[in-house]
Amino acid sequence: MTSPASASDHLNAFRGSCACSQLRYEVAGRPLQVVACHCDLCKRMSGGPFCVYVVVREKDFRLTAGATSRYQATDRTTKHFCGSCGTPVFNANPATYQGLAMLYVGTTEDPKRYEPRMNIFCESKLAWVTPNAGSQLFSRSPGEGS
Ligand SMILES: [Zn+2]
Numbered sequence: 001m002t003s004p005a006s007a008s009d010h011l012n013a014f015r016g017s018c019a020c021s022q023l024r025y026e027v028a029g030r031p032l033q034v035v036a037c038h039c040d041l042c043k044r045m046s047g048g049p050f051c052v053y054v055v056v057r058e059k060d061f062r063l064t065a066g067a068t069s070r071y072q073a074t075d076r077t078t079k080h081f082c083g084s085c086g087t088p089v090f091n092a093n094p095a096t097y098q099g100l101a102m103l104y105v106g107t108t109e110d111p112k113r114y115e116p117r118m119n120i121f122c123e124s125k126l127a128w129v130t131p132n133a134g135s136q137l138f139s140r141s142p143g144e145g146s
Pocket residue numbers: 018019020021022023082083084085086087
């Protein structure tokens with residue numbers, strides 16, 4: 001599933017920004033995973049029917065402009081967003097996903113590069129949403145079985 005880091009990682013570096021471009025970021029390595037989450041919290045945090053996250057190592061992620069505002073969504077999850085335009089940029093959950101940042105796919109410079117490899121919390125999926133073909137489906141999270 002996850003590819004080991006390699007010398008070619010710099011070729012996989014990518015950038016992203018919020019809608020107003022006050023926040024810009026750069027990711028040094030390739031994403032570890034791309035996940036679509038259908039849980040109700042993700043619906044609320046994004047305002048959309050589900051969220052797609054590009055999972056990267058926190059140490060590979062760096063803000064190149066601006067600073068994020070934070071919202072403590074749960075006792076474990078912090079949402080980092082642009083305080084100026086409101087765009088959600090990434091979530092962090094150090095208790096469950098130590099060292100990882102979940103980037104909102106729409107903030108990446110080229111969102112079409114990323115297709116979810118898994119759809120999680122399908123138990124809360126809106127009936128009209130069809131998960132992308134070939135992705136793994138989980139009723140909750142992979143740790144909790146499918
Ligand atoms: Zn902004």
